[in-house]
Amino acid sequence: MINSVRWRYHVEGIVQGVGFRPFIYTLCLRFHLKGYVLNNSEGVIIDIEGFENSLNQFEEALHVELPPLARIDLITKDKKLPLQNYTEFTISKSDVSTSKHTLISPDMALCPACLEELKNPNNRRFGYPFINCTHCGPRYSIIKTVPYDRPNTSMHPFVMCHACEQEYTNPLDRRYHAQPISCEACGPTLSLKNIQGDVLATHEKALEIFARFIREGHIVAMKGMGGFHLMCDATCDMTVLELRKRKHRPSKPFAVMFGSLDDVKKECQMQVSEENELCSQLRPIVLLKRHEMLSRISIYIAPRIDRLGAFLPYTPLHVRLFDYLQTPIVATSANRSGEPIITHSDELLEKLDGVVDYYLDYNRDIVNASDDSVIQVIDDKILLMRASRGLAPKSLRFTSHETRKILAVGAQQKNAIAIYHNQQVILSPYIGDLDTVNSFEFFEKTLQSFKDFYDFEPDIIVGDMHPNYATTQWAKKQNKPFVQVQHHYAHILATLYEHRLDEKVLGIAWDGTGYGDDGTIWGGEFLVCDTTSYERVAHFEPFLLLGGDASIKDIRRILISLLFDIGFEHFDEMPFDTKDIKLLKQIYDKKINAPRCSSVGRLFDAVAVLCGLSHKVSYDGESGLLLESLYDNTISEAYSFYLEGTMIHYKHTLLDMIHDKEPRIIATKFMNALVDCVVELSAKYGLPTVLSGGVFQNRTLLENLLVKSKMPLYFPHEIPINDGGICMGQLYKMLSK
Numbered sequence: 001m002i003n004s005v006r007w008r009y010h011v012e013g014i015v016q017g018v019g020f021r022p023f024i025y026t027l028c029l030r031f032h033l034k035g036y037v038l039n040n041s042e043g044v045i046i047d048i049e050g051f052e053n054s055l056n057q058f059e060e061a062l063h064v065e066l067p068p069l070a071r072i073d074l075i076t077k078d079k080k081l082p083l084q085n086y087t088e089f090t091i092s093k094s095d096v097s098t099s100k101h102t103l104i105s106p107d108m109a110l111c112p113a114c115l116e117e118l119k120n121p122n123n124r125r126f127g128y129p130f131i132n133c134t135h136c137g138p139r140y141s142i143i144k145t146v147p148y149d150r151p152n153t154s155m156h157p158f159v160m161c162h163a164c165e166q167e168y169t170n171p172l173d174r175r176y177h178a179q180p181i182s183c184e185a186c187g188p189t190l191s192l193k194n195i196q197g198d199v200l201a202t203h204e205k206a207l208e209i210f211a212r213f214i215r216e217g218h219i220v221a222m223k224g225m226g227g228f229h230l231m232c233d234a235t236c237d238m239t240v241l242e243l244r245k246r247k248h249r250p251s252k253p254f255a256v257m258f259g260s261l262d263d264v265k266k267e268c269q270m271q272v273s274e275e276n277e278l279c280s281q282l283r284p285i286v287l288l289k290r291h292e293m294l295s296r297i298s299i300y301i302a303p304r305i306d307r308l309g310a311f312l313p314y315t316p317l318h319v320r321l322f323d324y325l326q327t328p329i330v331a332t333s334a335n336r337s338g339e340p341i342i343t344h345s346d347e348l349l350e351k352l353d354g355v356v357d358y359y360l361d362y363n364r365d366i367v368n369a370s371d372d373s374v375i376q377v378i379d380d381k382i383l384l385m386r387a388s389r390g391l392a393p394k395s396l397r398f399t400s401h402e403t404r405k406i407l408a409v410g411a412q413q414k415n416a417i418a419i420y421h422n423q424q425v426i427l428s429p430y431i432g433d434l435d436t437v438n439s440f441e442f443f444e445k446t447l448q449s450f451k452d453f454y455d456f457e458p459d460i461i462v463g464d465m466h467p468n469y470a471t472t473q474w475a476k477k478q479n480k481p482f483v484q485v486q487h488h489y490a491h492i493l494a495t496l497y498e499h500r501l502d503e504k505v506l507g508i509a510w511d512g513t514g515y516g517d518d519g520t521i522w523g524g525e526f527l528v529c530d531t532t533s534y535e536r537v538a539h540f541e542p543f544l545l546l547g548g549d550a551s552i553k554d555i556r557r558i559l560i561s562l563l564f565d566i567g568f569e570h571f572d573e574m575p576f577d578t579k580d581i582k583l584l585k586q587i588y589d590k591k592i593n594a595p596r597c598s599s600v601g602r603l604f605d606a607v608a609v610l611c612g613l614s615h616k617v618s619y620d621g622e623s624g625l626l627l628e629s630l631y632d633n634t635i636s637e638a639y640s641f642y643l644e645g646t647m648i649h650y651k652h653t654l655l656d657m658i659h660d661k662e663p664r665i666i667a668t669k670f671m672n673a674l675v676d677c678v679v680e681l682s683a684k685y686g687l688p689t690v691l692s693g694g695v696f697q698n699r700t701l702l703e704n705l706l707v708k709s710k711m712p713l714y715f716p717h718e719i720p721i722n723d724g725g726i727c728m729g730q731l732y733k734m735l736s737k
């Protein structure tokens, strides 16, 4: 060809399993370019010849018209290549010889095109509960190893029928190389089983009877995308109470799946931004404010709080289920409390024996588990509470001179891990609380998957300072250099990373528990810091956790300890047992098993007890949500906390609280005091203020702060604000050295 040139591109990013190669194919047809495109373990190679002008046009279109799930991180180009005189454009077979740098796309909710086919009686996949295409469907949950090709996924046992094969091999089809492609004739099938594992029905009949069981008040389980959900009718008090009893879950709220956005609107107040998130392809659980009027939803779904975790159907199977249901349903991860989500029916029978009556199964394996992601929307921005399905593994390009491969092992609660290699930071899906053997096995399994997917073996490990965290103990046994980063500093670093802040800030990290530099428990910290170091400039006045961990569940002990501190004597006027007070006073005086603690999370507990709300906490963040439901925005007064030296004094206000009596007033003035505290300290230091830590999941606090703060305010949006983000802070400490 006269005047032709040959260019060869190497593209890295999310470019596999997202329709990237067919996209290149159509562009090359359009611009009359010949050559080939090839997936390898590092990304995609595009080797093409044509007129220089056409190649330039191709390159422009490559960036502008990129498929929705694809992301280009790096593109390199070699222009000085001898012409090969290619006669056609081909999509070549994957080359698996080189090292593995490809990024794996998370699972995605059903796309609009597939939804439309699902509902269209003239389509050959009408009603098919596993419909998907290159723009949607499972990815992470079915992949065993890279590159992302059908034999490397749990779709491998399913042999494509002729019709599917034609779509799969046609570069102009939306399902070209859609690895989970299938249809009623060749794909996975549903089966409804009882708890003995007997098959009661299959296919459409299974779905129909399963829905009827829900309507009849049974507690059932259904295999979703990243694991099983426990399900039941969300409108029936008896059923929801029965689920609570069987799960030993007294008050932790259940997420509710609604058939449509309109149904959610009937229950919850929604901003446009919240609607958008709810309907996005991520389809997260969105924590919404409920209407004050009477609701269809059982009061036992989220007892005594004014929030509801709502989400919409995200797989075709969920969409089909609502063809047979008129009511919203509880859809909560099937697991033993605190443990990873169950992905296989054997495990379901073993671990949830006596909890579920029936379950809806299908015969495609879930290789990698993931939970539903959970968010709130604050000031039109996302506040991430759990990063999992649809979001993770989350990869972010990060340019650094660091050549070592780094593993950040995160914290103990809400654990997630992060790795760095080849200029990529990758955050794992939510792993969970590492307090049980099963949870820790899941931590190890996730790490192993990451090692396999990314050909990763750490040179160095970074973790928390807490000596008793399972991650710390594990890291110390690895015979690798191990760096420990203070917990609250890591919270702030994660936020600095997200906002790419490279300056001195006032970091405010409030949470339940974190190991401090001085060996005491921190959690109400003000750190003047940058990426190199931090100074603890202020903190809440410490108190004793009487009986250590016993205080964390039995939160009356926190209030009693604080009252001892101020010499309070009128316990006879409080709803406490005198025997308890005597015993606690002994612990208090002898200071045996009574660690010092400066946590704001624990202060919420004390105030919740004072408001008569709760004596025992049954889930993390319960006190905060209970107090939020009491918050009255017509009250502007606040308790007067004050700073002296590096200490924030607040204990004297307990007497004011007792005097105020009314829970609504106490809760409001307490939260207003916390807001004032942030505003004052941030004004005092005149620095950009960075907020992080589980306490700031409190929407009331954040919204008030956004209104009142005089300094620029930053909080994380793409990284979990709670301990799920700790691994990112740890990693950033290593990368910013």
Ligand code: ZN
Residues within 6 Å of the ligand: 110, 111, 112, 113, 114, 115, 132, 133, 134, 135, 136, 137
């Ligand atoms: Zn689709």
Ligand code: ZN
Residues within 6 Å of the ligand: 160, 161, 162, 163, 164, 165, 182, 183, 184, 185, 186, 187
């Ligand atoms: Zn088929």
Ligand code: FE
Residues within 6 Å of the ligand: 487, 491, 511, 512, 513, 514, 693, 694, 722, 723
């Ligand atoms: Fe924390």
